[in-house]
Amino acid sequence: MKMIKKCSVLMLCSAVSLSLAACGPKESSSAKSSSKGSELVVWEDKEKSIGIKDAVAAFEKEHDIKVKVVEKPYAQQIEDLRMDGPAGTGPDVLTMPGDQIGTAVTEGLLKELHVKKDVQLLYTDASIQSQMVDKKLYGLPKAVETTVLFYNKDLISEKELPQTLEEWYDYSKKTADGSKFGFLALFDQIYYAESVMSGYGGYIFGKNQDGSYNPSDIGINHEGAVKGAALIQKFYKEGLFPAGIIGEQGINVLESLFTEGKAAAIISGPWNVEAFSKAGINYGITKLPKLENGKNMSSFIGVKSYNVSAFSKNTELAQELAVFLANEKNSKTRYEQTKEVPAVKSLANDPAIMKSEAARAVTEQSRFSELTPNIPEMNEIWTPADSALQTIATGKADPKQALDQAAETAKGQIKAKHSGK
Numbered sequence: 001m002k003m004i005k006k007c008s009v010l011m012l013c014s015a016v017s018l019s020l021a022a023c024g025p026k027e028s029s030s031a032k033s034s035s036k037g038s039e040l041v042v043w044e045d046k047e048k049s050i051g052i053k054d055a056v057a058a059f060e061k062e063h064d065i066k067v068k069v070v071e072k073p074y075a076q077q078i079e080d081l082r083m084d085g086p087a088g089t090g091p092d093v094l095t096m097p098g099d100q101i102g103t104a105v106t107e108g109l110l111k112e113l114h115v116k117k118d119v120q121l122l123y124t125d126a127s128i129q130s131q132m133v134d135k136k137l138y139g140l141p142k143a144v145e146t147t148v149l150f151y152n153k154d155l156i157s158e159k160e161l162p163q164t165l166e167e168w169y170d171y172s173k174k175t176a177d178g179s180k181f182g183f184l185a186l187f188d189q190i191y192y193a194e195s196v197m198s199g200y201g202g203y204i205f206g207k208n209q210d211g212s213y214n215p216s217d218i219g220i221n222h223e224g225a226v227k228g229a230a231l232i233q234k235f236y237k238e239g240l241f242p243a244g245i246i247g248e249q250g251i252n253v254l255e256s257l258f259t260e261g262k263a264a265a266i267i268s269g270p271w272n273v274e275a276f277s278k279a280g281i282n283y284g285i286t287k288l289p290k291l292e293n294g295k296n297m298s299s300f301i302g303v304k305s306y307n308v309s310a311f312s313k314n315t316e317l318a319q320e321l322a323v324f325l326a327n328e329k330n331s332k333t334r335y336e337q338t339k340e341v342p343a344v345k346s347l348a349n350d351p352a353i354m355k356s357e358a359a360r361a362v363t364e365q366s367r368f369s370e371l372t373p374n375i376p377e378m379n380e381i382w383t384p385a386d387s388a389l390q391t392i393a394t395g396k397a398d399p400k401q402a403l404d405q406a407a408e409t410a411k412g413q414i415k416a417k418h419s420g421k
């Protein structure tokens with residue numbers, strides 16, 4: 001999701017079926033005795049603590065301790081940890097986006113987790129990989145997100161849905177009149193535009209033989225990325241996207257147009273399911289469309305996780321809590337309360353979860369998606385790539401010129417900030 005991007009919204013069908021920790025840690029009576037009277041602090045996502053209320057109560061009873069849960073926007077928790085951790089006022093366990101893991105580890109903010117292999121195997125490779133840095137584990141997946149297509153059933157039926165982005169372009173040309181629109185997306189941001197650019201061969205970072213990212217190989221100006229950006233530019237150039245969805249306020253304009261019934265379809269994520277429902281929109285959700293070359297539009301997989309602060313004074317107990325919160329039973333309960341798609345392999349086909357149209361759409365889209373890169377160098381991609389896409393959207397530069405400049409800027413920033421590691 002956009003949140004995950006700037007944070008920074010994961011998997012392959014198994015991705016959303018992501019595995020999860022087993023039902024909770026076992027411990028000796030001596031361990032219980034030593035933890036008695038302790039207090040742990042958990043930073044949970046905003047308006048999501050209801051999802052772990054029962055799990056926290058059970059953990060408190062089992063260990064005879066107190067667990068304090070504090071809600072904070074999860075995309076900001078690492079930033080707060082930088083200040084609160086050293087001051088002794090930070091959490092023991094926090095939740096964060098997978099694409100921030102690499103930076104957090106580099107800064108020494110997270111504690112490496114030591115959990116049994118069978119616990120790790122409960123997750124899919126994609127979800128666990130999001131928590132790995134230099135083959136060491138720093139978190140357990142709790143939920144996954146990826147962008148999907150929302151459509152207004154009162155404006156277009158499921159049978160009428162265009163199947164390709166080019167068909168959506170044609171549909172929009174027939175329906176957009178300046179106040180109402182067909183298809184809309186925040187293509188002035190790399191988090192969303194990558195869905196098109198990667199479909200033609202573009203990429204963020206190349207891969208080394210061992211599967212790790214190669215930050216010296218930047219593909220945002222690959223010829224395929226340029227081709228994808230040229231297609232994106234057509235939507236803006238011909239007035240099929242309103243000028244208001246360019247820039248920082250674009251997400252608010254896009255969501256408002258959809259909730260007001262002025263857009264037939266938009267690209268968004270499961271984070272908007274509740275908001276759109278409350279707005280009374282009769283909407284449907286499905287995977288992203290295909291491109292003219294036959295490939296499905298891709299998307300970034302975002303993985304939310306439970307992580308242990310390096311500043312915790314009780315890291316072993318904090319790790320046990322993280323494992324417990326992320327186990328199968330508690331993940332299912334959290335889904336029932338928050339509707340966040342769980343990162344648990346065994347829950348992928350759970351009828352209670354798969355009856356959700358949003359969960360099914362995320363699962364399907366995940367087949368065509370990839371993890372948001374979690375290396376620190378990713379921080380140097382977002383701003384220059386977004387700036388380039390905004391100049392493309394506004395017609396101030398042609399796609400190749402803009403993306404070449406963005407790639408050079410990113411390379412310079414990576415060399416300046418990360419070459420010494």
